Amino acid sequence: MRSVCLLGSTGSIGCQTLDVIAAFPDRFRVTALSAYSQVDLLADQARRFHASTAVIAREDLIPALREALAGTHTRVLGGMEGLCEVAANPAADMVVTAMVGAAGLLPLLAAAKAGKTIALANKEPLVAAGELVMAAVQEGQATLIPVDSEPSAIFQCLQGQDRCGLAKIILTASGGALKGLSPEQLERVTPEEALNHPTWRMGRKITIDSATLMNKGLEVIEAHWLFDVPIAQIHITIHPQSIVHSLVEFQDGSLLAQCGIPSMCTPIQYALGYPERLPHNWAPLDLEAVGTLTFQQPDFSRFPAPALARQAAAVGGTATTCLNAANEEAVIAFLDHHIGFMEIPRLVEKALTAHTPIPHPTLEQVLETDRKVRESVRRMAILY
Amino acid sequence: MRSVCLLGSTGSIGCQTLDVIAAFPDRFRVTALSAYSQVDLLADQARRFHASTAVIAREDLIPALREALAGTHTRVLGGMEGLCEVAANPAADMVVTAMVGAAGLLPLLAAAKAGKTIALANKEPLVAAGELVMAAVQEGQATLIPVDSEPSAIFQCLQGQDRCGLAKIILTASGGALKGLSPEQLERVTPEEALNHPTWRMGRKITIDSATLMNKGLEVIEAHWLFDVPIAQIHITIHPQSIVHSLVEFQDGSLLAQCGIPSMCTPIQYALGYPERLPHNWAPLDLEAVGTLTFQQPDFSRFPAPALARQAAAVGGTATTCLNAANEEAVIAFLDHHIGFMEIPRLVEKALTAHTPIPHPTLEQVLETDRKVRESVRRMAILY
Numbered sequence: 023m024r025s026v027c028l029l030g031s032t033g034s035i036g037c038q039t040l041d042v043i044a045a046f047p048d049r050f051r052v053t054a055l056s057a058y059s060q061v062d063l064l065a066d067q068a069r070r071f072h073a074s075t076a077v078i079a080r081e082d083l084i085p086a087l088r089e090a091l092a093g094t095h096t097r098v099l100g101g102m103e104g105l106c107e108v109a110a111n112p113a114a115d116m117v118v119t120a121m122v123g124a125a126g127l128l129p130l131l132a133a134a135k136a137g138k139t140i141a142l143a144n145k146e147p148l149v150a151a152g153e154l155v156m157a158a159v160q161e162g163q164a165t166l167i168p169v170d171s172e173p174s175a176i177f178q179c180l181q182g183q184d185r186c187g188l189a190k191i192i193l194t195a196s197g198g199a200l201k202g203l204s205p206e207q208l209e210r211v212t213p214e215e216a217l218n219h220p221t222w223r224m225g226r227k228i229t230i231d232s233a234t235l236m237n238k239g240l241e242v243i244e245a246h247w248l249f250d251v252p253i254a255q256i257h258i259t260i261h262p263q264s265i266v267h268s269l270v271e272f273q274d275g276s277l278l279a280q281c282g283i284p285s286m287c288t289p290i291q292y293a294l295g296y297p298e299r300l301p302h303n304w305a306p307l308d309l310e311a312v313g314t315l316t317f318q319q320p321d322f323s324r325f326p327a328p329a330l331a332r333q334a335a336a337v338g339g340t341a342t343t344c345l346n347a348a349n350e351e352a353v354i355a356f357l358d359h360h361i362g363f364m365e366i367p368r369l370v371e372k373a374l375t376a377h378t379p380i381p382h383p384t385l386e387q388v389l390e391t392d393r394k395v396r397e398s399v400r401r402m403a404i405l406y
Numbered sequence: 407m408r409s410v411c412l413l414g415s416t417g418s419i420g421c422q423t424l425d426v427i428a429a430f431p432d433r434f435r436v437t438a439l440s441a442y443s444q445v446d447l448l449a450d451q452a453r454r455f456h457a458s459t460a461v462i463a464r465e466d467l468i469p470a471l472r473e474a475l476a477g478t479h480t481r482v483l484g485g486m487e488g489l490c491e492v493a494a495n496p497a498a499d500m501v502v503t504a505m506v507g508a509a510g511l512l513p514l515l516a517a518a519k520a521g522k523t524i525a526l527a528n529k530e531p532l533v534a535a536g537e538l539v540m541a542a543v544q545e546g547q548a549t550l551i552p553v554d555s556e557p558s559a560i561f562q563c564l565q566g567q568d569r570c571g572l573a574k575i576i577l578t579a580s581g582g583a584l585k586g587l588s589p590e591q592l593e594r595v596t597p598e599e600a601l602n603h604p605t606w607r608m609g610r611k612i613t614i615d616s617a618t619l620m621n622k623g624l625e626v627i628e629a630h631w632l633f634d635v636p637i638a639q640i641h642i643t644i645h646p647q648s649i650v651h652s653l654v655e656f657q658d659g660s661l662l663a664q665c666g667i668p669s670m671c672t673p674i675q676y677a678l679g680y681p682e683r684l685p686h687n688w689a690p691l692d693l694e695a696v697g698t699l700t701f702q703q704p705d706f707s708r709f710p711a712p713a714l715a716r717q718a719a720a721v722g723g724t725a726t727t728c729l730n731a732a733n734e735e736a737v738i739a740f741l742d743h744h745i746g747f748m749e750i751p752r753l754v755e756k757a758l759t760a761h762t763p764i765p766h767p768t769l770e771q772v773l774e775t776d777r778k779v780r781e782s783v784r785r786m787a788i789l790y
Contacts, residue, residue, distance in 0.1 A: 178660065178662065179662065181565070181566035181567060182565035182566015182567065183565060183566065183683075184681055184682050184683045186682070186683075187682065187683030187684075189690075192693070259693060259694055266663075269665070269693075271690065271691075272683040273683055273684070273685040273686065274672055274675055274676055274679070274683040274684055274685065274686050275666050275667065275669075275671075275672050275686040275688060275690045275691065276562065276664060276665075276666050276672050276676060276683070277664070277665040277666055277691060277693075278562065278563065278662060278663070278664055278665075279650075279662070279663045279664075279665055280660060280661070280662055280663075281653070281660075281661040281662075281663055282659050282660050282661055283659065285659075287659075288658055288659050288660050291658055292658055292660060295658070297568055298568050298570070298571065299567075299568045299570075299571025299656040299657055299658040299660070300571070300657070300658055301571075301657040301658065302657065302658050302659040304659060306573075306655065306659045307655075307659065307661060309576070309643060309653075309661075309701040310643055310701050310702055310703050312701070313700060313701060313702065314698060314699070314700050314701075315698070315699040315700075315701075316697060316698050316699075317693040317694050317696070317697060317698075317699075318694055318697065319694050
């Protein structure tokens with residue numbers, strides 16, 4: 023029986039994680055759940071899964087959560103302190119990080135230092151502070167199992183393989199909702215259009231990141247840290263069917279690919295059950311019904327985000343903190359109709375140009391960079 | 407430094423194995439080489455690789471081989487006895503079985519009982535006598551590493567994975583040279599047409615087996631023994647590009663696939679270097695240049711061989727010995743222009759119908775079945 027602390031339980035990954043947990047009541051139990059602001063859903067989940075602790079990130083909502091959980095044995099906590107406490111609490115064997123954005127950094131560091139098995143669905147902390155996260159993982163002897171479909175695919179393909187023989191990681195990208203549009207059309211894309219992803223049902227932030235291809239840029243940096251592979255050996259290919267979730271190439275010319283239907287249930291269940299593979303209750307992939315898989319080069323001239331990410335990764339230090347913070351704020355500004363779609367990479371580029379990177383930053387320097395870049399991007403977004 | 411005994415060194419796999427060995431002179435050295443009848447090539451190879459022993463299977467050619475190797479330190483042996491001796495000889499760590507057909511059975515058993523690491527490029531012994539081979543592997547604590555691209559793909563995909571979670575093996579088939587032909591056209595196919603494989607350069611016997619799809623039938627039986635998976639869980643899909651060399655499906659809905667250019671060098675090198683992956687000097691797969699991968703159901707009505715193989719495997723015992731022997735002789739008769747292309751599966755079916763299978767046969771019963779079925783198929787072939 024694995025006891026699971028699930029951070030970000032009311033989001034897309036959070037809800038699907040609870041579906042998997044519900045399907046295997048003999049294997050998993052919930053110790054703690056957390057949400058940013060969805061008090062009612064969090065309370066429902068806490069009741070249903072008999073969570074020992076429920077954490078609401080927005081401290082002003084603690085009273086509302088207390089009220090919603092009145093009469094239960096669930097302890098109520100709030101704020102970053104509450105998140106870090108449950109992430110490190112000995113009651114949980116496993117921590118699922120399904121929060122959105124760099125906000126997940128401190129709880130992730132807490133879980134890593136406490137030596138947890140971490141199902142990582144929240145890539146931004148690795149982008150913002152990969153060196154600090156990996157040092158904490160090392161320090162706590164924690165285990166990181168990626169949940170996102172692409173790094174999960176890489177992780178699955180690398181099991182039992184000769185790591186010295188690894189030559190290349192190939193991340194697949196569906197190309198997002200907008201891959202067929204001209205530069206002029208991209209300028210006029212609305213949030214509703216960008217949110218209409220062709221193959222994956224995901225949260226709003228990652229869906230916009232998919233449309234700009236920034237998601238691939240973030241994944242390149244994530245894969246660099248997770249698998250200790252140089253950025254130059256991590257490639258991106260457009261695969262519109264989202265069946266091959268990513269590939270690894272070895273120096274003998276052999277490639278391994280992980281495939282499946284585009285559903286987050288598979289990688290979530292894999293991460294929870296690892297190293298075991300638990301049975302599924304969804305329709306499996308029928309390769310012959312899919313029939314055709316295609317691969318093509320991304321058009322980095324129309325979609326500049328991955329190049330920005332590589333550029334930040336090459337600089338290192340707080341450059342990727344800046345990249346991530348600028349992107350998070352630009353996505354919010356786009357979703358709020360303050361800026362156009364193509365302003366997202368432009369704002370990120372401006373932020374990177376303005377930023378003086380600090381090599382090997384401390385946690386304080388990362389947090390300070392994150393805060394300052396957000397402020398500056400918010401200011402720039404208002405001016406548009 | 408691994409010392410390698412290579413059985414069948416003058417064939418297609420044998421020559422490519424020597425290319426790999428030549429590319430890594432610090433890692434591999436040749437102890438013994440063998441050929442069926444190509445004295446001159448065998449002698450050249452033995453000189454070039456300083457083989458301690460050279461074996462010619464046809465005993466009448468021993469004097470010719472002696473002459474060709476005069477002045478060298480290479481010992482000359484002949485016949486099945488010579489093959490079995492070098493296969494079990496302590497001088498070799500590894501035995502590569504690249505002979506064609508069930509003729510490789512006795513040397514394979516000898517290598518298995520001697521506890522060798524065996525790079526298995528010769529699938530017919532597993533079809534003819536899978537139970538005996540696997541018992542010998544168990545007895546000698548030998549290691550079997552498949553060399554054929556499809557089982558090598560499966561073997562690579564299963565490394566480090568939860569074997570209990572394995573749900574399905576999916577063998578890919580290019581569809582061979584003749585996949586677009588009508589039943590009437592198939593009747594009139596010449597050996598030259600059937601030997602013109604669209605994606606793979608291989609020996610003559612396996613190329614004809616590819617054209618009839620019997621090769622997939624044999625691979626189903628081979629995979630059953632190698633990976634201890636029920637026949638019903640081994641599927642065949644047509645994949646004309648020969649890029650995905652096979653897949654495994656786990657019970658969590660995840661599939662792993664091994665991909666690469668259609669070249670035997672990759673699986674040969676993998677088997678020789680296992681578990682290490684050695685660098686290659688050929689052009690790697692460029693997925694974006696290939697662009698499109700397709701998968702479709704095989705047409706088992708036009709190509710009845712895989713169904714015959716499944717039927718024989720379901721019966722078990724000497725039924726698969728009969729299947730293999732009948733197919734080997736029918737392929738020879740076809741290549742010799744004695745019978746038409748579609749007579750190959752018809753003769754196999756007749757042989758299976760006439761055969762009274764012996765469950766759990768002894769080696770003698772396997773050899774006797776093999777001999778009798780060959781005689782009977784040769785007689786039938788002459789009558790056409």
